[in-house]
Amino acid sequence: MEFDELQKIWDSQTKEPLWVINEHGLHKRILAKKSQAHHITNFSELLTIWVNLGAGSFVLGVNFFKRPENLFMYVMAGWMLVTALFVVVSRIRRLKSETTFDRSMLGELNEAIAMATYQVRLSRLLRWNIVPIGALSLLSVWEGGKSGWLLVVLLIFFVLVYFASGWEHRIYAVKKRELDVLLKKLQTEETVS
């Protein structure tokens, strides 16, 4: 068949739709989807901000009112508050950049890649952030003269958290790679065989 014939076969479909829409089902789906549409980036950002803000303030407050004061706990509280501030700034920048992409498919893909890149960077940052937080926690426990077992338990806990966050990071990295492949497919100038 030549392409014109394929075109005629194709055009026949517009006269006879293959499906009808269940309006009631559609409405329920949209409502259900809207209620679940809490985006993962939004969620992880807000979670990071509140956890760091809450934990940082808590550590700061406890250390301030408890004697003797512990220098490492002050450093840790400061670190957590700075992390929260950093994520707030990143979030504002991300939200502003959302309007800069054009409305073509390439623009949409670039936007999705920018979002995926952001997620990869954020998860990498949060993964490495476990190292200073863990180190400062261990140092403050050690300086407080607590038992060696507590140090060991804490160390195991932070190692497990580090590996768990590595698993999360890989999910974002895979997602970004898939989008990169798509972009490549869209942009590749292929020669006619």
Place this chain on the structure above:
Amino acid sequence: MSELEQNQTFTQWLGQHKALLFKVVRAYAVTAMDQDDLFQEIIIQVWHSIPAFRQQSSTTTWIYRIALNTAIKWANKERKHTQSTETLDQLPPILQETAIQIDERLTWLYEEIYKLDEIDRSLSLLILDGFSYKEMATILGITESNVGVKINRIKKLLISKSKQQDYHGI
């Protein structure tokens, strides 16, 4: 834009362009469950896109762009995740088949389009629906010459496949 205006536009668009949406869904999803899933993804994206529509292009071009973009992303990754959304699985299906006897050549054409990669599927739909190279380039965000090269290859492939099928009565 108020939610009422958004809903009115949505209902109007859905009424006018559902055939377009069905084509995209059929080209990107095979099973009834996947078709339903993809359709709802597209519909939601179309609904969300209404306030951003500035009438710089036709509604057909706009909706096609949203539908194809959603379908490409869905085909690439979303399907893996959406299948685990239990609450949505319990809801009634959106798409219901009509009693119309489908032309087997059309089924064959959809199967061939489905075998192409995600981007080429989009281009096949656009060329079959009569979009110009310029419109396709605008929808995809790539150059007209790039569109031309890809389209030539797809056309040649489909023609060649259809000739092979001639021996089996199609």
